[in-house]
Amino acid sequence: MQVFEGVGIALGSIRANKTRAGLTILGVAIGVAVVMVIAAMITGINRGVTDIIEQLGPRTFFVVRHFQGGIQISDGSDEMSPWRRKPPLTVEEARRVAELPTIDFLVVNEESNAAVEHKSEKLESVHVVGRGTEWLAVSGGDVFPGRSFTHLEQQASSRVAVINQKLSDEMFGQLGGVGKNIKIAAVPYRVIGIYDPPPDLFGSGNRPQAIIPHNTFDKHVPHFRGWMNFMVGPSDSVTVRAAIEDVIAVLRSVRGLRPAQENTFDVITQDRILERFNAMTAVFFMVMLGLSSVGLLVGGVGVIAIMMISVTERTREIGVRKALGAKRREILWQFLVEAATLTLVGGAFGLALGWGLTIIARAVTPLPAVVPLWSVIAALGASVFTGVGFGLFPAARAARMDPVEALRHE
Numbered sequence: 001m002q003v004f005e006g007v008g009i010a011l012g013s014i015r016a017n018k019t020r021a022g023l024t025i026l027g028v029a030i031g032v033a034v035v036m037v038i039a040a041m042i043t044g045i046n047r048g049v050t051d052i053i054e055q056l057g058p059r060t061f062f063v064v065r066h067f068q069g070g071i072q073i074s075d076g077s078d079e080m081s082p083w084r085r086k087p088p089l090t091v092e093e094a095r096r097v098a099e100l101p102t103i104d105f106l107v108v109n110e111e112s113n114a115a116v117e118h119k120s121e122k123l124e125s126v127h128v129v130g131r132g133t134e135w136l137a138v139s140g141g142d143v144f145p146g147r148s149f150t151h152l153e154q155q156a157s158s159r160v161a162v163i164n165q166k167l168s169d170e171m172f173g174q175l176g177g178v179g180k181n182i183k184i185a186a187v188p189y190r191v192i193g194i195y196d197p198p199p200d201l202f203g204s205g206n207r208p209q210a211i212i213p214h215n216t217f218d219k220h221v222p223h224f225r226g227w228m229n230f231m232v233g234p235s236d237s238v239t240v241r242a243a244i245e246d247v248i249a250v251l252r253s254v255r256g257l258r259p260a261q262e263n264t265f266d267v268i269t270q271d272r273i274l275e276r277f278n279a280m281t282a283v284f285f286m287v288m289l290g291l292s293s294v295g296l297l298v299g300g301v302g303v304i305a306i307m308m309i310s311v312t313e314r315t316r317e318i319g320v321r322k323a324l325g326a327k328r329r330e331i332l333w334q335f336l337v338e339a340a341t342l343t344l345v346g347g348a349f350g351l352a353l354g355w356g357l358t359i360i361a362r363a364v365t366p367l368p369a370v371v372p373l374w375s376v377i378a379a380l381g382a383s384v385f386t387g388v389g390f391g392l393f394p395a396a397r398a399a400r401m402d403p404v405e406a407l408r409h410e
Contacts, residue, residue: 002008004181004308006222006267011352014092015136020086020308021306021342024299024302024303024305024306024343024346025299025304025342025343025345025346025349026128026299026302026346027296027298027300027302027346028295028296028299028343028346028347028349028350028383028386029299029300029346029347029349029350030298030350030354031294031296031298031299031350031382031383031386032152032296032346032347032349032350032351032353032354032379032380032383033294033295033350033351033353033354033357034288034354035289035350035354035375035378035379035382036103036350036351036354036355036357036358036371036375036376037354037358037361037369038285038289038370039285039371039374039375040354040358040361040369040370040372041361041367041369041377042069042281042284042285042360042368043369043370043371043372043375044211044368044369045281045367046274046278046281047275047368047370048366048367048368049274049277049357050274051271053273053274055276055367058232058270059233059234059240060101060232060233060270061232061234061240061243061267061268061269061270062140062229062230062231062232062267062269062273063089063097063229063230063251063265063266063267063268063303064089064229064230064265064268065086065087065088065089065226065227065229065266066086066265067266067272068255069258075130080193085264085266086264086265088225088226088227088228089195089229089230089265090107090228090252091214091218091230092254093226093233093250093251093254094108094132094228095108096250096251096254097230097232097247097250097251100243100247100250101235102234102235102238102242102243102246103232103233103235103243103246103247104233104235104236105134105137105232105233105235105236106132106134106215106230106232106233107131107132107134107135107137107138107229107230107231107232108131108212108225108226108228108229108230109129109130109134109135109228109229109230109231110129110130110131110214110217110228110229111127111128111129111130111223112128112217112219112221112223112224113125113126113127113128114128114184114185114221114222114224115184115185115186115282116171116182116183116184116208116210117126117155117182117183117185117186118171118172118180118181120184120287121170121171123167123170123171123208123358124207125183126208126213127207127208127209128184128185128209128210128211129209129210129211129212129217129316130211130212130213130215130216130218130221130223131153131212131213131214131217132154132214133148133150133153133154133213135148135211136148136235137233138231138233140197140198141195141196141197142192142195142196142197143162143193143194143195143244144194144195145176145193145194146162146178146179146191146192146193147192147193148162148192148193149192149212149213153207153213154213154215154216155215155280156215157213157214157215157216157219157358158213158216159187159188159189159190159216159220160189160190160191160192160212161182161184161189161190161191161192161210161212162191162193162194162210162211162212163177163182163191163193163194163195163208163209163210163211164194164195164196164197164208164209164210165194165195165196165204165329166206166207166208166209166327167208167209167210168191168194171250171301173214176194177194178191178192178193178194179190179191182210182214183334184210184220184221185221185222187220187221189210189212193210194211197349203277214290216224225277232247233257234270241268243267244267247267248263248267251265252261267288267303270304274292282377296382296383296386299343299383299386299390300343300390301384301390302387303339303342303343303386303387303390303391304390304391304393306337306342307335307390307391307394307395308394308397310319310335310338310394311335311394311397311398313397315401316402316407317350318331318398318403319401319403319404319405319407321408322401322403323403323407327356328399328400330396331399331401332345332395332396332398332399334395335391335394335395335398335399336387336388336391336392336395338391339387339388339390339391339395340384340387340388340391341387342386342387342391343383343386344380344383344387346383347379347380347382347384348385350383351377351379354371354379355371358370358371366372
């Protein structure tokens with residue numbers, strides 16, 4: 001009965017003091033909505049990245065020159081640039097790894113940006129990728145119409161290119177690009193296929209892209225050398241761990257590393273990439289959570305103000321209740337329930353607002369935003385905690401009132 005009474009009084013107070021209560025509810029609602037939207041965005045980003053990684057194949061791993069993850073800061077010194085102590089990966093190392101019986105395929109990968117031309121049309125800074133012939137095994141998607149380049153074209157450094165639909169549309173319009181001639185970094189190429197990539201979170205298929213044989217890329221496309229990486233697929237008959245150990249052993253042998261020396265390269269599994277990415281988004285979430293607490297703080301200040309006014313207005317009522325035998329804890333409980341109800345109403349409005357913003361974000365962006373259940377529980381809990389925490393002082397003041405003095409109050 002005390003709970004229902006407190007809720008009823010709180011709702012009546014909201015109706016009687018719409019402006020004061022509205023400002024309190026607004027502050028709480030903004031804080032709750034921010035928590036929900038940020039949680040939905042981060043959950044969507046994590047799911048999107050997981051989907052992208054899974055498109056590469058669940059067993060695919062990567063060999064890179066240096067992997068740190070997160071935000072990297074360098075002042076140009078060797079101490080702040082640990083990658084300088086690691087020599088670049090080479091095509092010969094890729095060949096040695098690909099020859100291992102535990103390896104099914106290896107795709108060499110390097111990237112750059114270059115101008116692409118066709119007759120009078122010219123696009124600056126197109127994403128150009130040089131890859132091995134097995135690149136579709138890890139990139140996913142399909143090449144149609146047309147085809148991808150062959151091992152023979154890779155070995156011969158043939159000037160052939162697979163372009164995505166975006167580049168084809170901007171260069172050739174409705175005519176299609178297969179069989180047409182283009183120039184990449186002023187070197188002529190023949191378009192042999194149109195790449196249709198799988199959908200992904202970051203919409204990489206929405207930017208013009210050309211994929212060419214790696215040997216051709218290395219000879220003709222200006223690029224920042226030293227950042228070649230390998231995408232490696234282990235054989236079905238071995239575990240990923242066994243394949244990784246074989247790759248590490250071969251690269252250490254090629255580089256002449258002694259047993260006591262650390263690896264001068266990094267082998268990265270998908271789990272490790274996801275772990276680092278989740279750690280980054282967790283830091284981002286904590287920062288945004290701190291910002292959202294400002295809204296809850298505003299709501300909390302409003303709770304103190306409106307509850308102090310409520311205590312003052314109901315001083316005689318408190319006196320009567322105490323004269324009739326009400327205990328301090330009963331008075332305290334009543335006002336805490338009233339404060340919690342006030343902020344809970346704000347939390348409910350915040351939930352509706354956050355849910356609506358999440359639906360809008362999912363509709364107008366490629367982000368698969370999803371509201372996790374824990375964020376709903378946390379948001380409602382935070383709103384109730386705000387009411388209880390900030391309503392404690394006015395409630396304690398009401399509970400400590402002297403009944404005689406309260407009854408004399410006009």
